[in-house]
Amino acid sequence: MAVRRRRPGPVAAAVLLLLAVATQAAASPIKTVVVVVMENRSFDHMLGWMKRLNPEIDGVTGGEWNPTNASDPSSGRVYFGEGAEYVDPDPGHSFQEIRQQIFGSDDASGPARMDGFVQQARSLGDNMTAAVMNGFSPDSVAVYRELVGEFAVFDRWFASVPSSTQPNRLFVHSATSGGATSNNPEYVHYY
Template structure:
């Protein structure tokens, strides 16, 4: 079976491609073509690296992790220690912050979102809300053998490994983007 790695970037583009694939699948199925079903898996508050990052071992074309990735313990202190990304994830708890503000801190390393998104604030933000266990949780991904269902799916189907959340926020705004290409301005799970 062939593994295709898709490079997806924008929610509207992806939504259009998914719609096109579903239409092709329905026409193809009626005409006996190769595409029978299109399945979209949307995960809950976990990054690609956490769940599928180590799948790079199975397919080097996947833009996964190597173990050389790290975050500083303090983004404003250049001499601060580092926490490297490992493969020791066992549970999904504790859950790192996923509010708009917490994600901004993870992406930018502070509340200032005017500079480049360095993706260096995960350890610092985790420490601020949960201490040591949280810090290790955000800097560990699952070994492929620990998530056998995902391992088998990755080995047999396409993987969109360049997907970025359309809203750096909680679940519902991003689900809205997946299904409609917009969150209608929502940045939290709470109706406003």
């Protein structure tokens, strides 16, 4: 009887990858990699204005905007600013809400225009429209400012699942969300 070989699972593959990287570490100038996982924050929200400190960062200029109504181009614009502060409630981050933010509607068949953030935030109240279009100035996030000044910044990072927290944390730890697109308690035991 022939013995079938199984492919290594995600954990075994990750361990093999780490061992391979560790054997090359002595020849590499990179000694430490730190991965920061933030709770429902975008790059532009936290680090977008760091472009002022380092023009090579693909951050924001203040010319970025969203229409107040994605299906009506003459509805007015909300420009990206640097007045970020504690936001409560959070902007929507369910799979459906993020689809609306990215596509400007529930129809995901067209191009991802990234023009529905203000429109979707209006469902949470008028004060949310400005909140979603603001990032922190470098002086408001001094720890990040210092880290950006000393280390490399990967400015092209994206959520693995356009959805809530748990599926993306599952991706960080295991390279899959197991199909999860919401904070379903069934998946929490994976941690």
